[in-house]
Amino acid sequence: MTLDPALGAEAALRARRARAEVKRAVHARERSALHVAEHAWEHPDSVEAGLRVTELVDAIPGIGRHRMERVLERLEISPRKRVGGLGSRQRTRLREWLDVDPAPARLIVLAGPTAVGKGTVAQHVRDHYPWIRHSVSWTTRAPRPGEIDGVHYTFVSDAEFDEGLSEDAFLEWAKVHNSHRYGTPRAQVQSVLDTGDSVLLEIDLQGARQIRDRMPEALLVFLAPPSWEELVRRLVGRGTEDEEERSRRLATAEVELASQDEFDAVVINRDVAEAAAEVVALIGR
């Protein structure tokens, strides 16, 4: 006997709708992902068993696509697998992972004195930990050679920055080194956090303090130099400031170094890769 193809298509549509309903319920926290998985393993013919593991994990609120991929890799589960088709060791690993509350997406602030290596460490995080997202700040300073608008900063005029202020568009903002204004766009950061990915902000100390007051759940990391001499060496070595600007920045740096206690963690930037790994480990995801 051959199956009527129209009936087959109808059954497939029903199954897709039923799977969508399970995902909706998990996302709305009406059912836990663990409950869905246990049901799938008890009832091999159920809708739950037919869900792809990616669909189940992705439906968990606050997970985010990057994190889902990493989790499945760590659990050694192929993204093509259906929940009902997992082997017993995979089931055990998935059960254990679902049983603990997944860490929520976090806002991470990386601050520290001038030339300590904030930009360098943030770039290393960008290159090696792509699931951590970065906010693009607005600034009134002019682009340096090689800097791209919308990538390194969003370069705006004073009037445009004022407009942003009047619309309450910044999560925090500050006038840095007594010259230009810099601000973190609120909507951009919030939309990334809403997808379940963590966001790293590389901002100055005044901005870090504002974040601490407004978002106590944020993780504040102070990047410190191995020594004062090394900080001076890095500032001079970078060669982007003249003598007068350098002494101004070093005076600020002295004050900033005294503020380490205000932070959740201090990471010493001896080696760029190690410092970046430490920051990522603090985020815990």
Ligand SMILES: Nc1nc2c(ncn2[C@@H]2O[C@H](COP(=O)(O)OP(=O)(O)O)[C@@H](O)[C@H]2O)c(=O)[nH]1
């Ligand atoms: N408060 C605040 N500071 C920022 C923001 N974006 C960048 N900064 C800080 O502004 C300072 C100057 O940055 P930049 O002009 O790129 O120069 P450089 O860091 O000296 O190379 C650095 O300390 C940055 O961390 C922001 O959105 N808010």
Ligand SMILES: Nc1ncnc2c1ncn2[C@@H]1O[C@H](COP(=O)(O)OP(=O)(O)O)[C@@H](O)[C@H]1O
């Ligand atoms: N761990 C490190 N070891 C040696 N040099 C570093 C290290 N981190 C950064 N640097 C160098 O120090 C200088 C300042 O770094 P940068 O990222 O521009 O600092 P910031 O963004 O904090 O002002 C740059 O020339 C950079 O290459």
